Every structure is written in structure tokens, then in C-alpha cells.
Amino acid sequence: MEELIREVILKNLTLNSAGGIGLEELDDGATIPLGDKHLVFTIDGHTVKPIFFPGGDIGRLAVSGTVNDLAVMGAQPLAIASSLIIEEGFEVSELEKILKSMDETAKEVPVPIVTGDTKVVEDRIGIFVITAGVGVAERPISDAGAKVGDVVLVSGTIGDHGIALMSHREGISFETELKSDVAPIWDVVKAVADAIGWENIHAMKDPTRGGLSNALNEMARKANVGILVREEAIPIRPEVKAASEMLGISPYEVANEGKVVMIVAKEYAEEALEAMKKTEKGRDAAIIGEVIGEYRGKVILETGIGGRRFLEPPLGDPVPRVC
Structure with a gap:
């Protein structure tokens, strides 16, 4: 594509x-x-x-x-x-x-x-x-404005939409039904802007096709910076994790339809997180990493056991016709 x-x-x-x-x-x-x-x-x-x-x-x-x-x-x-x-x-x-x-x-x-x-x-x-x-x-924000030292946030659990659709297609059921996160997120974005000012939001991305992985890689490549994210900090529902393992699909690579990846100035990160969490759609928001000067154009995932690996953009769409 x-x-x-x-x-x-x-x-x-x-x-x-x-x-x-x-x-x-x-x-x-x-x-x-x-x-x-x-x-x-x-x-x-x-x-x-x-x-x-x-x-x-x-x-x-x-x-x-x-x-x-x-x-x-x-x-x-x-x-x-x-x-x-x-x-x-x-x-x-x-x-x-x-x-x-x-x-x-x-x-x-x-x-x-x-x-x-x-x-x-x-x-x-x-x-x-x-x-x-x-x-x-008043001040347009691109997905290419990340700066070294900035902090990366996501407004909620990832993988919900793509994994919910794939589970539905495959007839996989759980005690808690998997549901898409599809929703408009203007209220979440506006809440953060009201709290910290548009000028302190350096980049945003709608992590739809290609999911969190693709969104982060685009932001890193366009700004010529590295992005380090911590696996344990990324919010994922237990049932999404379970379904991902059963289907052999990474939740990082599937579409989200009601989330925002936001990169903000470090000194405003906690305020931005608090503003997200005060909204209904942002209650599961989290700080997941930071922008670094190394590995420019790449995304590094720090695993739960302390190792590091590249979080590559998906080579294809693991769940076609989802958005």
C-alpha cells in the first residue's frame, strides 16, 4: 500500500x-x-x-x-x-x-x-x-512533530477493534464479549488541549490501519527520532491478549477506532494523562514511553523481562476489511 x-x-x-x-x-x-x-x-x-x-x-x-x-x-x-x-x-x-x-x-x-x-x-x-x-x-498538529525528550501517551486499551472483529469472524467467545472501541475522540483531545495548551501537544496519530505499531513507526520516521515504548505500560485487555494468542495476531498491529496516540512535552505529560483519564473514553489512558535520540526512525519495545527489540511496522494487514 x-x-x-x-x-x-x-x-x-x-x-x-x-x-x-x-x-x-x-x-x-x-x-x-x-x-x-x-x-x-x-x-x-x-x-x-x-x-x-x-x-x-x-x-x-x-x-x-x-x-x-x-x-x-x-x-x-x-x-x-x-x-x-x-x-x-x-x-x-x-x-x-x-x-x-x-x-x-x-x-x-x-x-x-x-x-x-x-x-x-x-x-x-x-x-x-x-x-x-x-x-x-487554531494551531494544526501534524504527526511529524515529536521531539527528543517528549513523552508518548495512548488514550486507552489497544487492539480492541481488530481483535474483536477477528474473534467474531472466527466464532471465538469469552465470558466478557470482546467489543470494538469505535468512537469519536474529539472530547479526549480537547480535554488535553484545554489542560496543557495546543502548543504542548507536539504530535498525534489515529492508530487505525496497522495499529499502534504502524502509528509509532510513522511518527518516528517522519520526525527522524527514536521512540522507546515499554511493553508493560501499554494497556491491553486480558481478553484481547488471550484472543491475540489464539489467533496468532499481534494486538500492536491491528486497527483501533477510538484511540489517540499523543506525544507531548515531558513537563506536561502527567497533566495530559490526568486530563485523558477524566474523560469516559480516556479512563484507561497510559504513558507508554518517550522520544529518544538513538535509533532514529525506529521504534524500540522494552519487553517485560528487560530485553529490547524493534517494533516493526506490519508488512501487511493481519485483519483485512476492518476499517
Whole structure:
């Protein structure tokens, strides 16, 4: 996918910036300077199998994904557009269920869904939901701003979405049902910004496709820094650990749909953590590591027994069609 984007898409789309963060940066969205503020714009296509899963559905996934891409760039969501591509014969009752879920999720932020497009096709695709969002930021935040000495936080348990979907597909059950974490996280990001100021949040990432591992590696590579994370500090639910072992999948490499990886100035780390924990979606937040000057462009995982190894980005998607 990375090769396709860099070698095909970027090479053929040359007018790719509106004066701010543009396509070449491959961030969670783009910024458009507008006076003393910036518009932030993002778009994403959502395909998931099954379309209804424990903890959510494709509608909640689509709205949350777009809101979260805006949030991690420091932008308050203003409006969303939605495009539905639906296979002929798709059940109207299921479509209504998806639309109601989108509406409820949008009200949770709140952010209005103001325009859209609908296509019905003969192909056996089920339903694809494409959402675009626009927000406004006083100080846009990229995923490339990490500085040596900074501290790395994650807003909650990781691996919930990808492992929940894979367990559901494979029919693995637990006493406590695994559920996706899919949710909009603007409230978590805003709580931290209110507590420590936007200027002390140096980088953020929405750890969706490729999970925590991919997000951290992108942040390290773009900022040309090393990132050291401690395995024992990374919050993972026991049932996610158990399912990961049964399925042979690393929870570090699967999608999360309701979390933020945040890198902040060291002196504000505890305040940022406290602000996260005061929110409902951030109650399991944790400080998981720091930014270092060694191993630039790499992520180092310190294991529970004191060893260290590289936490490599995933070579492929271990759980396809989850976001």
C-alpha cells in the first residue's frame, strides 16, 4: 500500500497542497490556511466485514473515523459529508440502521452531516461508506512533530477493534464479549488541549490501519527520532491478549477506532494523562514511553523481562476489511 501511494498516486498528483499540510505529508488530513486559523480537511473510505459487529457498525465507524482524523490534527469538527455506495437489493432496514447509527454518532460529537451522495450498483459489495470532514484549528498538529525528550501517551486499551472483529469472524467467545472501541475522540483531545495548551501537544496519530505499531513507526520516521515504548505500560485487555494468542495476531498491529496516540512535552505529560483519564473514553489512558535520540526512525519495545527489540511496522494487514 505504501509503495502504491508513493510510487503511483503521489507521482501523478503534483498539485497537492493548498498552502498548508498537503498530500505529500501523508498525514491524517490536509490543512488550508484561512486568516489566523486553518481549515482541516479529510476523507476516508470505510469497508468492514461484517457491517454490524460487536460494539458498532459501519455507520459508527465512518463518522468516528472522520472525526478522529480531524481531532488528531487539532481541529474541531465542523461538518461531515457522506457518500454511500450500496449494492442492488441491499436491505432497506439495514440501511436505516446504519444511517441511525451515523446520526447518533454525529450527535455524540456533535457534528452535522450536511451533504452527501448515494449510488446503487450491481456489484456484490454490500455497502461502502465514504465520509469527508472539515474542521477548524487554531494551531494544526501534524504527526511529524515529536521531539527528543517528549513523552508518548495512548488514550486507552489497544487492539480492541481488530481483535474483536477477528474473534467474531472466527466464532471465538469469552465470558466478557470482546467489543470494538469505535468512537469519536474529539472530547479526549480537547480535554488535553484545554489542560496543557495546543502548543504542548507536539504530535498525534489515529492508530487505525496497522495499529499502534504502524502509528509509532510513522511518527518516528517522519520526525527522524527514536521512540522507546515499554511493553508493560501499554494497556491491553486480558481478553484481547488471550484472543491475540489464539489467533496468532499481534494486538500492536491491528486497527483501533477510538484511540489517540499523543506525544507531548515531558513537563506536561502527567497533566495530559490526568486530563485523558477524566474523560469516559480516556479512563484507561497510559504513558507508554518517550522520544529518544538513538535509533532514529525506529521504534524500540522494552519487553517485560528487560530485553529490547524493534517494533516493526506490519508488512501487511493481519485483519483485512476492518476499517
